[in-house]
Amino acid sequence: MAERPARRTAREMIAVVADTFDERPAAGDEHHPGAAGTPDGPLGWSGYGAARAEAAERTGETESVVHGTALVGGQPCVLLAFEFGFLGGSLGHRTGDRLTAAYTLARELRLPLVSLVATGGSRMQEGMVALTQLQRVARASAELRAAGLPQLAVLRDPATGGGWATVGAGADVVLALPGAQVGFAGSRVRPPDADPYAYTAEGQLAAGQVDTVVDQAELAGTLGRWLAVLKGGAEAGARASGIQPAPVPRALSRTRLPATGREAVALARAPERPRAQAYLDAYFAYRLTLHGDRAGGTDPGTLCGFGLHGDRPVAYVAQCGTATRPAGYRTAARTVRLADRLGIPVLTLIDTPGAANDAAAERAGAGAAIADAFAAVAEARVPVTTLVIGEGGSGGALALAAPGRTHVTADSYFSVIAPELAAAILKRPPSAADETADQLGLRPQDLVALGIARGIVGEAPESP
Template sequence: MTDPLRWAGYAASFARARERTGTDESVVWERAKIGDHETVVIRFEFGFLGGSVGTRTGALIEQALDEARSHRLPVVSLLSTGGTRMQEGVPALRQLQRIARGLVLLRQERLPHITVARHPTTGGVWASLGADADVVLAVPGAQVGFAGRRVRPERYADDPAYTAENQYAAGYVDELVAEEAIADRLEVWLSLLTGASQNRPADLPRALGALDPAPDGWQAVLRARSADRPRAGAYLDDYFDTRVTLRGGADDGVLCGLGSRGGRPIAFAAQTGTATTPGGFRSATRLLRLADRLGLPVLTLVDTPGADAGPAAETAGAGNAIAELFGTIAAAEVPITTLVIGEGGSGGALALCSADRIWLTPDACFSVIAPELAAGILKRDPEEIPALADALKPRPEDLLALGVIDGIAGPEPVTFLR
């Protein structure tokens, strides 16, 4: 042990913790197999001084991350901690920087990190090794948050904000997993995160809706807006054998995750037909960056009347979020396949589009602006909206003739060779 502050009684507490748990510190790590996947597993022992981080803990975690980098292995962190060990003061606190640096180096090697927040997971460990992971799982009922029970105001001691369920609802936890199911779920996630094989684009999904062309632009818009048209969920179910979701905020208008198609992992970001919020664009950016780092091809499904134009969205940085996604797609080294399955509304739709592989379903449309908004800008009467819609040339056939899309999807999927 180290005792930089010479804290009264600390040596005795440390000895009791060691005897009680059979471990030399609050963290142990090992190479272990989860299903067929060789991994480095970092495990916190809460019975050892509350799973707290001491001056030796950072070194142990750094060793684990070095092992993962040296042997190109994914990392799984099983957390259960109260935060930094106060008896070792600021020297212990600064271990969080050491952990953060180790995670940066892991990402630079394009290796995935999954964390599991068990009860409790609080303090600096949640804010470093936990919340910064590529995928965050949590056990239902666990206390999860930066402020631990004994340091937050007493009136908030039992506030549901500090729970795994709330972190999930807010989009900071990707999946709630019962203790007995952790190993199985880790195997599923590892299969999708580590299965990149070749830099071939994702297959183009088959069209699920109407296959006949719309007679004019206004009919194309109305058909794309129809409640009966297949939406993202139907396309994802038809396309993937299995899939998992990376969480975002509620009602953000984008579904993001990883799926397996014919044993091949593919990342996806799919708009759900509603106006996309800044949080939705940021979720897509997170997904694209993860896929690009791990070498996974990406499928995007476009279906939105446009970006959320309300004051709350503007305050949340709508333009900034869209710009970040544009830049992420432009910089991506992995292939991105885009299928517009509904209404493609202006920049809010284009932000999710591939730079070089865009297709439309026959019952979709894409326009620089909604015809109703065009009428407002041009000061036209409402009865002129259908004619304006046709003038905007939003039909797949119009866009193909203009040379701005690659094709129109049919009843069979398309496999791209490169």
Template sequence: MGEVAGVRELIGTVCEDFEEFESPRGAERTSAADGPLAWPGYDDQRRRAAERTGAEESVLCGHGRIGADRAVFIAFEFGFLGGSVGEEAGARVVAAFEQARERRLPVVSLVASGGSRMQEGIRALVQLQAIARACLLTRQARIPHITVLRNPTTGGMWASLAAGADVVLAAPEAAVAFGGSRVRSASETGEPFTAEGKLADGQVDRLVPDAELPAVLAQLVGLLHPQRLVRPPEPAEVPAPLREPDQVRPGADSGWDAVRRARAADRPHAADYLDRYFTSRFELSGDRAGGPDSGMLCGIGEHDGRPVAYAAQAGTANTPAGFRTAARLVRLADQLGLPVLTLVDTPGAANDAEAERAGAGAAIGQLFTAVAEARVPITTLVIGEGGSGGALALAAPESTWITADAYFAVIAPESSAAILKQPPEQVPELAHRLRLRPRDLLELGFVQGVVPPG
């Protein structure tokens, strides 16, 4: 992939009515010749970069309209000394985040940078601390930050600015790594250092081609715009079930019948509920710590004209990455003030050797903590299997509902038989003893109700 387009051309493709911010006071480069280190030829390098790109610095900051809303933009000009950040560029980035907090506007950073500017030495390196603090203050102010990783995004701007954004998008085939290609071993190449690799490792939410970027950014800015959010938010509406439960005689269905209904191949699953519930939705992928889990669907969608965050189990045994992704989603919703909808459907957490090495217990614990700490309302609907702690971690205390074709149990009936050293033929009887049917759970006070057929 070649160099990115010029920064003004890039800005023109993603927003309208762009107004550049004035250079912040104190952002001017030191008057000393060739910068703070008196680096030979540095002034000439800057002059040539300005003539070649038409840019005064490696970053352009301002605000513009995208879709129906305005946002603050921080765009990097890679043609200006490799998009590197020195004192002046760092001050511009920090000031842009300040403007976002004052104006209550989302931040969109379009990153293409080789990192800190070598010619300014430690004065450039410390800009990473200032930028990281600006990101933190903006997060604490409940202002969303959406970043787009362009080619290349390496070094300090990946670590201090982009990696911690609320939503991380990336251009396909972009080079993304902490160590650039010129400073790491020549043998270290391939997917770990690309946008595709970062997606596979759970560090990027979505790859977005340039042609799709304006529409994707407009959708995200519209969903997350702080001026559109109402605090405190009303709880998410409980989804209606998607089918009539099987007809059974009152009181005659057993616990094993409930298990079989929940495991039926034709039962609606999470994707079916999400498609019905949301008019549009944006999926967030990855735990930022090693991988994604296709069995945990997380994101933000629009329901009845307002944004709702969601985390939905897709019927599989969730991995540690899935639980960490759900915890990330709940924390993000709590930060921005979004209500949360969770859909429970899992036979239980993955418990193989790989899951243990990846920290299954700790990951489930993170999700329990995120749900317990959340200041926003969380609404849960059990739509299938509710298998032990792996299901309970996603359930909202005192706001959990269940469909008639679902169950919830302290442990799966088969595992119960194994623990009690009972033969397989005892599994149906144990399922009934566990009192896992929807009406049992209502009587035991675990669920608030069995939702009526839709």
């Protein structure tokens, strides 16, 4: 288990990530329960006023959140940071005022929001008044999302309770510091036999709840790259109809078109054929990962994220040649929907023998996950470009393919079903799989003739 990071103050963390920071005043502090005349808050909690005064003297802050405009990695954003030293970074009514002010400022200035989260939850001394701040934050976050602006969160130590479940987990991109305590349940309220790893940044990464664990020394650069990519659609304010499709990748291999279906299948299954990782590395100047389905699952065979192609941001979903698991489809749908909201075109790379069909996949909701991927692609207002780079196995591949904008490589195939499975369903012997492949019309040139593919890349000329 990674060593827990040293706790830094809000302003120390701001200094770590920001080139410049212009703090905004905390307007409205005087208009809430707990202001002058009610020093012990809305519940009259004895000693609450004194505790606030002591926290203010110790930290130099008047609340548990600081916010303002900033440059992070040279990119403009609204930046907010929790001060854990102020009553454990807890959320009270004043905190809600400041958080909603930060979201509103981001919306008004049309800037991304970056949140540096370190909180122990809602402030008990304010009772339900404190808890309902989560509803205010959720509403402000939804309004920022509807405005087409990205939200990024950095999980410090600790990131627990309602602050994790709103500002943290509600962000589009979730980064975490190594060893940070992350979870809805804080250390004092967990079951006594709970696995401590599940409540760490690394455990949440493994469970698909965190996109990347980032060393503090690399945090500013990572945030800057994310902001540079995600601002693409938001900065332009462009409508989907004006967004140009992602260019089709160049083929990384050249081969003559297969003469038969069985040859097409053999080319697509060749171990030396270039895979998704190579295509992504060749296509992007740099790329950033979206990891996990936010429902407890990950699929290492499905790569998702955003990157820069030339100077253009492009989202990507890439299958890596394995059977795609439900978490892969859910992560893909999450990526496509985020790109659609931000006005960023999408590239999908198809390479799978089909969807995973084992018992674990069925229990994980394979059908619903595939349906959601189909829906995300169908609903996308931004253009989706697809290149089939290997196997195109049935609906497990089609779920991520763009209708009307699918291209194929010369060493790929796309089929209603794998030839072996088709032979079995037709009650043919296994030896008939090659003959069945010839009948399925799965070669690249067949797909173009059928109108399934727009074109073939990587076709080598015939020998003279």
